[in-house]
Amino acid sequence: MTIPIARTMTSMEQEAARLLGAVKARMAQTAKIADRAAEGTTLIAISKTRVAEDIRPLIAAGQRAFGENRVQEAQDKWPALKAETPDIALHLVGQLQSNKAEDAVALFDVIHSVDRASLIAALAKAQEKLGRIPSCYMQVNIGEESQKGGCAIADLAPLLATARTAGLNIVGLMAVPPDDVEAAPYFALLAKFARDHGLDRLSMGMSGDFETAIMLGATEIRVGTALFGARDQV
Numbered sequence: 579m580t581i582p583i584a585r586t587m588t589s590m591e592q593e594a595a596r597l598l599g600a601v602k603a604r605m606a607q608t609a610k611i612a613d614r615a616a617e618g619t620t621l622i623a624i625s626k627t628r629v630a631e632d633i634r635p636l637i638a639a640g641q642r643a644f645g646e647n648r649v650q651e652a653q654d655k656w657p658a659l660k661a662e663t664p665d666i667a668l669h670l671v672g673q674l675q676s677n678k679a680e681d682a683v684a685l686f687d688v689i690h691s692v693d694r695a696s697l698i699a700a701l702a703k704a705q706e707k708l709g710r711i712p713s714c715y716m717q718v719n720i721g722e723e724s725q726k727g728g729c730a731i732a733d734l735a736p737l738l739a740t741a742r743t744a745g746l747n748i749v750g751l752m753a754v755p756p757d758d759v760e761a762a763p764y765f766a767l768l769a770k771f772a773r774d775h776g777l778d779r780l781s782m783g784m785s786g787d788f789e790t791a792i793m794l795g796a797t798e799i800r801v802g803t804a805l806f807g808a809r810d811q812v
């Protein structure tokens with residue numbers, strides 16, 4: 579008779595479970611203070627620059643939503659990881675070039691960075707060709723910073739109309755507030771725009787400010803360093 583031996587957790591799996599538990603506890607605590615349901619916010623683990631060996635322990639710890647900022651990098655690592663764990667949801671959170679729209683629609687379940695008419699047209703064409711309709715967020719350049727992605731605030735209403743006409747499934751708004759200033763006013767402004775446009779999902783908040791984002795209504799937070807440690811490249 580053979581006795582099954584339970585596989586023990588590796589030290590990397592223990593560390594991933596510890597970091598995930600810590601972020602989840604902070605999310606739950608904040609939801610309680612904000613009188614929101616803990617399930618009202620989805621944690622997206624931002625795995626940009628991390629190799630598959632760094633990502634697998636977090637999957638083993640139960641994490642299922644992941645985000646990347648580059649299409650090519652995601653194509654290199656995610657098809658194999660998704661084959662191992664089919665219920666993973668993959669999110670694109672970085673700027674998207676129109677010539678990568680088809681690759682993005684093929685690989686990602688959710689695209690957070692829709693921000694211009696040419697990209698909307700390319701995504702619509704890819705959706706038609708592939709018969710796949712990812713959920714999309716319109717990214718807003720909430721601090722009006724020239725180096726950041728996202729549409730100008732003044733362009734939000736016409737772009738939403740364009741996206742809806744083109745057949746995109748726009749579910750909410752996404753933003754990355756300016757660095758080194760209090761994020762709360764920007765999160766509050768994004769939440770107001772979402773309300774104004776009848777959108778109920780808000781992708782906002784990163785490792786340094788996700789509790790503030792949850793207080794102000796985030797339904798998706800995008801967390802990298804708090805789950806994986808500091809990145810040595812960007």
Ligand SMILES: *Cc1c(COP(=O)(O)O)cnc(C)c1O
Pocket residue numbers: 624626647671672754784785786800801802803804
């Ligand atoms: C890298 C990145 C994040 C995660 O940032 P951390 O500070 O590591 O949590 C979130 N959103 C976007 C768009 C990113 O590029």
